[in-house]
Structure formats: C-alpha cells, structure tokens
Amino acid sequence: MAKSGNKMATLLNLILVLSLVLMISIAESRKLGEEAVACDSVYGAEEGDTCESVIQKFQLGADFFLSINPNLNCDNFFVGQWLCTEGTVN
Structure with missing residues (x-):
C-alpha cells in the first residue's frame, strides 16, 4: 500500500509542477499594456x-504615423525600410 501512496504523491507533484510551468508561461507570454499595431499598407523608404x-x-498626422510605427527611429531611416502608412492601433 505504501508504494501506491508514493506513486500517487509523485503523480500529484508532477501535475503541480506542470501546472505551475503552464501558468508561468502563459503569464510571461502576455505583454500587459502594450498596444498591438495592425498595419494595412506599407511604404519602402527612399533615399532622403x-x-x-x-x-x-x-497626408498623415504625426501622432498617428508614430503610433503605427512604434519602434521607428526618425533620425536613422535606411533605404527600403518598411514604414506603415495605414493601420490601426489596438
């Protein structure tokens, strides 16, 4: 009877550990407070x-353009860089 008790305890510990790993991975995969950008049209930057x-x-608003291009460095474009020109921020 003691062997079945050990097996049950081991199984419960395994389930507990797997549940904990699953909860942590789900929590880490969420980026709270970060907005998602859906880009509908892009433009390849040209020289200058x-x-x-x-x-x-x-004919875009500056705030809108920067919101749909959140990681854009306006001081350092490169030719061919994709810039979002139409889209939404969720």
Whole structure:
C-alpha cells in the first residue's frame, strides 16, 4: 500500500509542477499594456526620406504615423525600410 501512496504523491507533484510551468508561461507570454499595431499598407523608404516627408507624402498626422510605427527611429531611416502608412492601433 505504501508504494501506491508514493506513486500517487509523485503523480500529484508532477501535475503541480506542470501546472505551475503552464501558468508561468502563459503569464510571461502576455505583454500587459502594450498596444498591438495592425498595419494595412506599407511604404519602402527612399533615399532622403524623413518622418516629416513621409507624413506629408501620405497626408498623415504625426501622432498617428508614430503610433503605427512604434519602434521607428526618425533620425536613422535606411533605404527600403518598411514604414506603415495605414493601420490601426489596438
């Protein structure tokens, strides 16, 4: 009878550990407070482009343009860099 008790305790410990790992992985995969961008149209940056010139070219608001391009460094474009010109922020 003692052997079946040990097996049951081992099984319960295994289930507990797996449940804990699952909860941690789910919690870590969520990025709380981070907005999701859905880009519907892109533009490949050309030589000489700046944030201002792209904003004017596509008649966008500066805040909107920067919100749909959250990791954009306006001081360091490179030719061919994809810039979102239409989209939504969730």
